[in-house]
Amino acid sequence: QEAYNLFRRTKLGRALEPVWSNMALHRPAEFNKSHVPAFLADETPRDYISVYPFVRSYDWYLLPDEDRRRMLADHGKMARGYPDVRANTVASFSLGDYEWVLAFEADELYRIVDLMRHLRASEARLHVREEVPFYTGRRKSVADLVAGLA
Secondary structure: OHHHHHHHOOHHHHHOOOOOOOOOEOOOOOOOOOOOOHHHOOOOOOOEEEEEEEEEOOOHHHOOHHHHHHHHHHHHHHHHHOOOOEEEEEEOOOOOOOOEEEEEEEOOHHHHHHHHHHHOOOHHHHHEEEOOOOEEEEOOOHHHHHHHHO
16 A cells, blocks of 8 residues: 555656555455465466456355355365466455455466356355456566556
8 A cells, every 4th residue: 555655656656547446455264274365375476367356245144154165165176177377365344345356367368267257157156246347467567567658
């Protein structure tokens, strides 16, 4: 947040119009404590990333724990065929308008697309209230970003 505010005070930062900003932080996963976002696991960043907010249905948190645990486990098992797509899930409850911010990384963009489409068939999908907008792009260095603005 401090870095963002400092950037917004620069000449370049003042010339740009923010499109979307959201704060989130890592919290241990409710049912799988071993799940750690890729960026905290010191994994090599991938070439493409897709970032989006996420909100569960109103009744999700009223379901019995064992039902939610089962649905999330099934959801995770469905993703096993995509080990090259790395997940980053961080909590955003009360920090903005969303409950979670998700970011998927892969070296090939189609792998993110295929995974997301495959996961649409999970039972947990019935409990999604919101998951837009998506911001997707190729990883670029800061120097390349600045050069692209010229």
